[in-house]
């Protein structure tokens with residue numbers, strides 16, 4: 001395993017004594033470690049922090065996206081518009097469904113969906129737009145909200161990178177109908193390595209999500225007329241009252257839509273989430289300081305820094321810049337940075353070109369801005385609260401050396 005001088009830290013938030021104490025308190029309480037009070041408290045605090053009407057905790061953002069897709073109740077022939085520059089989980093729940101997915105292009109100044117391209121991709125069959133707040137910037141979200149409202153389609157925000165991000169003073173995950181959040185180990189805060197949240201406006205949707213995330217089947221139960229008789233189950237020895245849930249003696253199951261997903265967040269994980277949420281601002285402030293230093297140094301080198309638009313708060317989950325110079329070979333530059341001990345993880349290979357999406361018609365050339373960014377211009381650098389300003393300076397110097405080497409070779 002390579003040891004990097006500037007690694008991509010595996011823990012995006014680190015662990016403090018307070019985190020350990022919060023988790024230990026739950027573990028040693030003797031109480032239930034699932035379905036307990038910590039999850040409800042975490043949901044309340046997350047909703048308060050983001051200004052969301054409702055928050056529903058789940059086991060990952062992948063699961064949040066799956067549940068968001070389920071509540072949309074998409075039907076064969078429906079269409080969804082999404083971004084190619086995202087982790088594959090954003091569009092994955094759409095793969096197994098008989099719907100058409102249209103990849104719109106991105107805006108090269110934000111790396112998020114370009115609202116104009118989304119507008120072009122909408123058709124009378126469009127039911128939803130799935131956007132990703134790439135790197136922690138909710139680029140274009142105000143326009144996307146206006147656009148989707150006008151078109152009468154749902155807006156789903158993939159907020160995996162966006163804990164702490166806002167636009168116009170309003171948090172990510174509250175612009176659309178549903179926000180999907182991640183507390184994976186790398187993210188700005190984590191719930192013991194895995195975890196997720198959904199934020200929603202509508203109380204009915206929140207109830208439906210709670211039903212879907214449960215261990216019980218997603219089913220309709222009807223109250224039985226005579227609760228203590230077993231009716232159609234017979235009158236012999238009563239079955240153990242665990243058939244589906246506690247209502248096995250009082251209700252009949254009229255229709256099962258699917259088995260229970262059991263996608264809940266465990267209580268010790270929620271306790272960790274609550275503790276980390278309390279220090280979110282200081283975690284982001286540290287990320288911000290490093291990002292600002294990188295921005296300042298890289299501007300001097302003549303590359304394209306991604307400027308945060310006026311009125312937006314960046315959550316600085318990922319750091320990215322773009323090459324403008326046609327002569328610079330991005331892959332060679334990345335190899336130079338790796339040789340200098342800087343871990344570079346490029347994010348993300350365009351989703352429409354992944355094999356599973358190519359099989360469904362994804363072709364090169366359909367989203368030229370995203371493809372140009374990915375194949376030629378994008379460079380991601382490590383960014384985490386563990387890094388200091390001197391690390392940022394080292395990285396900028398290494399980028400400067402790598403650019404200079406190529407520029408000199410081009411002249412020679």
Ligand SMILES: Cc1ncc(COP(=O)(O)O)c(C=O)c1O
Pocket residue numbers: 059060061062063086087089090132158160161181182183184194195196
């Ligand atoms: C944009 C995006 N969406 C979704 C996910 C999935 O999150 P999780 O690991 O919580 O399932 C990730 C994870 O890295 C992500 O970066």
